[in-house]
Amino acid sequence: MKRTLTILLAVITCFAVNAQIEVPQPSPAGSVYSKVGLTDVTIDYSRPKVKDRKIFGEGDEFLQPYGQIWRSGANAGSVLKLSTDVKIAGTDVKAGEYLIFTVPGKDEWKFMLYSDVSLGGNVAGYDKEKEVVSTTVKPIMLSTPVETLTYNISDISENNTSANIQLSWADVSIKVPMSVDFDAAVMASIEANTKVNPGNYVAAANYYLNAGKDLNKALEWMNMYLSVGENAKQFWHLHTKARILAALGNKKEAKATAEKSMELAKAFPNGDFGYVKRNEDLIATLK
Known part of the structure; x- marks a missing residue:
């Protein structure tokens, strides 16, 4: 009887250790997909919220200060997936998966694609040799703030040969041009x-x-x-x-x-x- 009780307690203890309670994440997972021409374009990312914080600006009081590299999402960063070769901001990009990094600024943002997705959100380990795309775009100031980080494949052309990779959060949005040849x-x-x-x-x-x-x-x-x-x-x-x-x-x-x-x-x-x-x-x- 004592041995049976010991085994039962061990099973209960094991279950208690391994059982997990699922709760909502502060930066929930998100994904956006669109077909542009014959190309499947997907962005998988985690979506931080503003939560009354100062997001982009000059100085340390901002969550993401101007001039500092940003993983462009939360947690492990944001991953762009392409099913075919494309051009992004005029640069040839092979089919595959890439991390999205940005450097916000007042008058311009730097947008980069990174070939090693295992880096995740570790901006400290960023290796410029693995940079596939590096371009600058003008930020668009928003009259209505976006509370939760949002990516979109926007402005798909009538002939399906071009679109924009769009990021919107807080009071700013950027668009990076992409073109496909099918x-x-x-x-x-x-x-x-x-x-x-x-x-x-x-x-x-x-x-x-x-x-x-x-x-x-x-x-x-x-x-x-x-x-x-x-x-x-x-x-x-x-x-x-x-x-x-x-x-x-x-x-x-x-x-x-x-x-x-x-x-x-x-x-x-x-x-x-x-x-x-x-x-x-x-x-x-x-x-």
């Missing part, structure tokens, strides 16, 4: 996939049209798709053909194709999906 990847995909699935000719034609590439090739691909089975009744793709013809300067055929697309759209039992108006607008430009 044309070569798209071209390789077109070459590979149109051979195994003719339906991909539509995507290829659309890409050529929107990117201003060889429009005759785009028209060839669209005609190849529309010639199969009942595909010519797909008024949404006929509209794309009309746009290609219009871009080639073939107004007469573009108008006839747009009129056929509009006719099919009006007769479609499930609605025209806005293609009657799209064709009317296109025809109006062909006079």
Whole structure:
């Protein structure tokens, strides 16, 4: 009996030692993700709060004095993850993971990417030889303060070739430009996939049209798709053909194709999906 009690007490003691109580963290974990072009962009970071403190400024009374390197987050710092090669502030950056460091200043901030993520938030161990990007940006003063540090992938361009890495905290925000190049990847995909699935000719034609590439090739691909089975009744793709013809300067055929697309759209039992108006607008430009 005594031996059983001893074992039971040992088990209880062991459980008490290993059991942990989970409580909210002062700087909770955060993550932001966006696709820019064909690139997955992720920032994992810890989010400190202002909590009535002076954050950025001149002198030791500020949490992060001007001119001193900052891990740009709390705890182990902030990690930028890139799925493809990109350019950041004009500098080539390979796919991979990088720590974000900054040096705040009144009139400009220094922004750095660091290749050794094992450094974490240890700014004292910063090795300039492992610096991948070093650039300066102008800070944006905020009229409405941001209580909790926030990263964002902002200002993604209409053609998906550029965006900004944005950091906002307290009364300041900075934006660092990033650009991506996906044309070569798209071209390789077109070459590979149109051979195994003719339906991909539509995507290829659309890409050529929107990117201003060889429009005759785009028209060839669209005609190849529309010639199969009942595909010519797909008024949404006929509209794309009309746009290609219009871009080639073939107004007469573009108008006839747009009129056929509009006719099919009006007769479609499930609605025209806005293609009657799209064709009317296109025809109006062909006079």
